[in-house]
Amino acid sequence: MTPREQISPPDPLGAVLAIRELSIALPAGAERAEAVAKVSFTVGRGEIVCLVGESGSGKSVIAQSVMGLLPKTLHVAAGTISLLDENITRAKESRLRQLRATRMSMVFQEPMTALNPVIRCGDQIDEVLRFHTDLSPVQRKARILDIIREVALPDPERIIASYPHQLSGGQRQRIVIAMALVLEPALLIADEPTTALDVTTQAQILKLILDLQKRHGTGVLFITHDFGVVAEIAHRVAVLRLGELVELGARDEVLKRPRHDYTRMLIGAVPTLKPHGRAVAPEAPMVLETRGLAKTYSERGWFGPAREVRAAQDVNLQLRRGQTLGIVGESGSGKSTVARCIVRLIDPSAGEVRIAGADIATLDARALRPLRRKVQIVFQDPYRSLNPRRTVGEAIIEGPLNYGTPRAEALERARRLLDLVRMEGSALERYPHQFSGGQRQRICIARALAMEPELLIADEAVSALDVSVQAQVLQLLEEIRTRLDLAMLFITHDLRVAAQVCDQVAVMSKGRVVEYGPAEQIFLRPQHEYTQALFEAAPGRGFAFGSAPSTT
Amino acid sequence: MGAAVLALMVLIAIAAPWLGTVDPSLFDAGSRDLLPGKAGDITTLEGETLRHTFLMGSDSYGRDIYSRVIYGTRVSLVVGIATALLALAVGIACGLLSGYLRWLDGILMRFMDGIMAIPAILIAIALVALWRGSIVTVVVAIAIPEIPRVTRLVRSLVLTIREEPYVEAAVALGTPTRRILFGHILPNCMAPLLVQGTFTCAFAILVEAILSFLGVGLPPDVPTWGNIMAEGRAQFVSFPHNVFFPGIFLAVTVLAVNILGDGLRDTLDPKMAKRV
Numbered sequence: 001m002t003p004r005e006q007i008s009p010p011d012p013l014g015a016v017l018a019i020r021e022l023s024i025a026l027p028a029g030a031e032r033a034e035a036v037a038k039v040s041f042t043v044g045r046g047e048i049v050c051l052v053g054e055s056g057s058g059k060s061v062i063a064q065s066v067m068g069l070l071p072k073t074l075h076v077a078a079g080t081i082s083l084l085d086e087n088i089t090r091a092k093e094s095r096l097r098q099l100r101a102t103r104m105s106m107v108f109q110e111p112m113t114a115l116n117p118v119i120r121c122g123d124q125i126d127e128v129l130r131f132h133t134d135l136s137p138v139q140r141k142a143r144i145l146d147i148i149r150e151v152a153l154p155d156p157e158r159i160i161a162s163y164p165h166q167l168s169g170g171q172r173q174r175i176v177i178a179m180a181l182v183l184e185p186a187l188l189i190a191d192e193p194t195t196a197l198d199v200t201t202q203a204q205i206l207k208l209i210l211d212l213q214k215r216h217g218t219g220v221l222f223i224t225h226d227f228g229v230v231a232e233i234a235h236r237v238a239v240l241r242l243g244e245l246v247e248l249g250a251r252d253e254v255l256k257r258p259r260h261d262y263t264r265m266l267i268g269a270v271p272t273l274k275p276h277g278r279a280v281a282p283e284a285p286m287v288l289e290t291r292g293l294a295k296t297y298s299e300r301g302w303f304g305p306a307r308e309v310r311a312a313q314d315v316n317l318q319l320r321r322g323q324t325l326g327i328v329g330e331s332g333s334g335k336s337t338v339a340r341c342i343v344r345l346i347d348p349s350a351g352e353v354r355i356a357g358a359d360i361a362t363l364d365a366r367a368l369r370p371l372r373r374k375v376q377i378v379f380q381d382p383y384r385s386l387n388p389r390r391t392v393g394e395a396i397i398e399g400p401l402n403y404g405t406p407r408a409e410a411l412e413r414a415r416r417l418l419d420l421v422r423m424e425g426s427a428l429e430r431y432p433h434q435f436s437g438g439q440r441q442r443i444c445i446a447r448a449l450a451m452e453p454e455l456l457i458a459d460e461a462v463s464a465l466d467v468s469v470q471a472q473v474l475q476l477l478e479e480i481r482t483r484l485d486l487a488m489l490f491i492t493h494d495l496r497v498a499a500q501v502c503d504q505v506a507v508m509s510k511g512r513v514v515e516y517g518p519a520e521q522i523f524l525r526p527q528h529e530y531t532q533a534l535f536e537a538a539p540g541r542g543f544a545f546g547s548a549p550s551t552t
Numbered sequence: 553m554g555a556a557v558l559a560l561m562v563l564i565a566i567a568a569p570w571l572g573t574v575d576p577s578l579f580d581a582g583s584r585d586l587l588p589g590k591a592g593d594i595t596t597l598e599g600e601t602l603r604h605t606f607l608m609g610s611d612s613y614g615r616d617i618y619s620r621v622i623y624g625t626r627v628s629l630v631v632g633i634a635t636a637l638l639a640l641a642v643g644i645a646c647g648l649l650s651g652y653l654r655w656l657d658g659i660l661m662r663f664m665d666g667i668m669a670i671p672a673i674l675i676a677i678a679l680v681a682l683w684r685g686s687i688v689t690v691v692v693a694i695a696i697p698e699i700p701r702v703t704r705l706v707r708s709l710v711l712t713i714r715e716e717p718y719v720e721a722a723v724a725l726g727t728p729t730r731r732i733l734f735g736h737i738l739p740n741c742m743a744p745l746l747v748q749g750t751f752t753c754a755f756a757i758l759v760e761a762i763l764s765f766l767g768v769g770l771p772p773d774v775p776t777w778g779n780i781m782a783e784g785r786a787q788f789v790s791f792p793h794n795v796f797f798p799g800i801f802l803a804v805t806v807l808a809v810n811i812l813g814d815g816l817r818d819t820l821d822p823k824m825a826k827r828v
Contacts, residue, residue: 343724372726385717389739395718399725444721451725 016219022079053240111172122160228540326502376448393428438469554811635756647706672697750813
């Protein structure tokens with residue numbers, strides 16, 4: 001039974017949470033007057049409502065207003081929030097404290113920061129029980145063990161005696177969910193609870209939330225930016241755009257027949273899981289070849305033997321001009337390590353890295369210098385990959401200046417590159433903080449292209465972007481690759497993104513390439529069990545995203 | 553607020569000769585231990601005797617305390633600012649090297665730890681005693697125990713910033729190490745360093761006064777706040793103004809510099825600014 005078949009229609013009896021005409025004011029001088037404007041929706045008993053929107057849509061603000069956790073700069077300007085028919089819009093802090101955990105509770109995105117690192121997990125759950133119930137220590141212990149078993153954690157006795165750092169990300173999120181549900185609240189608010197997790201873990205957590213809410217009849221307000229997740233668990237969907245509710249309806253209704261243009265655009269921007277199937281020239285010259293590439297980190301302790309971590313082992317990749325090779329894997333699989341070895345940001349421990357035939361794996365700084373410009377990289381975080389104290393122009397011409405290009409000529413080229421990445425030439429004199437994430441990523445691409453590289457590495461380059469922006473940047477990368485006949489190494493954890501851009505795919509797990517071949521083969525006939533598990537876990541497989549849904 | 557008071561102090565220091573002062577080293581045996589506001593005679597270097605109002609009284613040699621305090625502002629500010637600049641310059645150099653060059657890190661930082669293990673004032677006293685008191689030796693002596701603090705701060709900043717993607721991108725762009733250090737890393741260290749600099753400056757002003765007060769700083773005839781207080785200490789009970797006025801100036805200046813530092817920290821730190 002797949003999770004989707006378990007979804008039953010919501011119980012019509014009474015709403016757990018009713019939000020009516022809610023408006024939340026932003027401080028004066030913000031880019032808009034209201035973080036949330038006249039939003040109304042309800043969450044019924046046993047119902048999962050997904051609140052979907054891009055960054056800045058106000059979805060988290062709604063969650064915070066319900067929990068009474070709004071930052072001091074924001075306040076509810078109008079409207080009401082009712083929890084089990086009690087108006088809590090302006091409830092006192094003391095009342096809210098009684099309600100939290102007993103009637104409503106929240107699960108956050110990052111389980112590591114939601115848990116106190118210096119208190120054992122069991123004691124953190126115990127704290128909730130101690131505050132809200134009169135149970136004896138023995139009863140509390142029994143209740144804790146029960147809920148740990150319920151969130152399907154192995155060996156409950158060991159888990160409650162562990163500190164958060166001793167558990168994996170998925171286990172930590174289970175602890176947070178256990179803590180949220182231990183008093184059987186009527187409403188669970190989950191704010192991007194699986195965004196920080198790997199795709200296989202995400203699938204397990206989603207299933208857990210579904211199971212638990214079904215068993216306890218909890219109403220769930222699930223906040224996410226990911227339509228795949230929506231397709232997996234939602235009963236109803238509310239789509240937010242810049243603080244306004246643009247569409248509200250049953251899941252299949254919204255996903256298959258979206259009425260609002262914005263929803264249609266968002267769903268259309270989600271890449272499909274089908275490979276693009278573009279023809280590639282097989283005899284193009286080889287740009288990148290790695291042979292037996294390995295990186296081992298050794299930690300030398302004062303006592304005992306050195307501990308070794310094999311971040312990457314025996315990686316053999318080949319990439320020809322005009323092609324895109326994807327490295328797909330979960331966190332810790334070694335995919336970024338491989339990229340950083342190829343750019344020589346770190347030194348490989350063994351093996352060869354051949355750039356256009358020359359092995360650069362062991363070259364010293366001086367010999368490496370002329371080859372550096374052939375390989376350029378675009379990083380994941382657009383907010384940290386530009387020096388905040390340098391203008392965009394300075395950033396783009398830095399590389400060419402290093403290689404002796406006269407300043408005027410470099411600036412002229414920077415202007416043309418900005419045009420290529422669809423940005424105004426006036427951007428040259430401005431500073432990075434004046435641009436959005438997507439624009440910054442374009443600037444980073446322009447900076448990389450200024451070196452006229454033969455190989456462009458995109459290390460999770462679109463992962464931090466909203467889905468609509470992501471689609472634009474992907475399209476831009478594709479266009480540039482064709483126009484400049486570049487080889488592209490595309491590193492991502494997102495199978496949908498990989499399907500859209502890659503000709504070849506290497507799947508990595510625990511430092512090794514477990515499956516490597518043409519994208520068509522990997523996506524349509526995965527051989528290795530790990531690859532198959534990855535596809536199993538990809539949320540929203542059943543829905544055909546990407547192709548813009550028909551307008552009715 | 554801190555900046556305004558400090559600006560006033562700088563103005564006083566520059567304009568000292570035009571603020572109704574006389575040469576701070578002049579004395580007159582007839583005008584000893586005058587109370588504030590009393591008028592008395594004072595003999596100039598040429599031997600003339602002038603009638604002068606002692607706004608803050610006079611000391612046991614018959615010197616004008618007002619003039620000495622005003623001229624003392626110069627010494628204090630020069631010592632404070634010069635010390636901060638010297639400590640920052642050396643500290644930044646050591647910190648950058650230590651943070652970026654792995655092999656140097658251990659040696660340099662253990663040496664800095666060694667300096668930090670000795671009380672700052674003790675080092676300063678020892679060094680001034682060794683070199684004889686002058687502005688330069690006092691500045692160097694106060695700066696040396698401050699250098700490890702700056703070094704540690706710079707090193708920790710460098711260790712964080714060198715992991716930033718924009719630094720890695722610069723490496724990939726073939727930027728030489730020297731230019732990465734001074735073009736990318738140092739400019740992004742400046743905000744916390746400025747704040748550290750103001751605190752070093754306040755501390756230096758204070759230590760200079762302490763050294764002079766203890767008689768191990770600048771020679772007693774140089775008008776510094778510490779020297780004035782040291783001279784007045786003996787008869788503090790009968791003539792408190794001798795210690796009181798330079799003390800007030802010292803307290804206000806140090807407070808102003810510290811407030812300026814706090815203000816700088818709040819405006820330069822984006823996280824703090826957002827909380828307003």
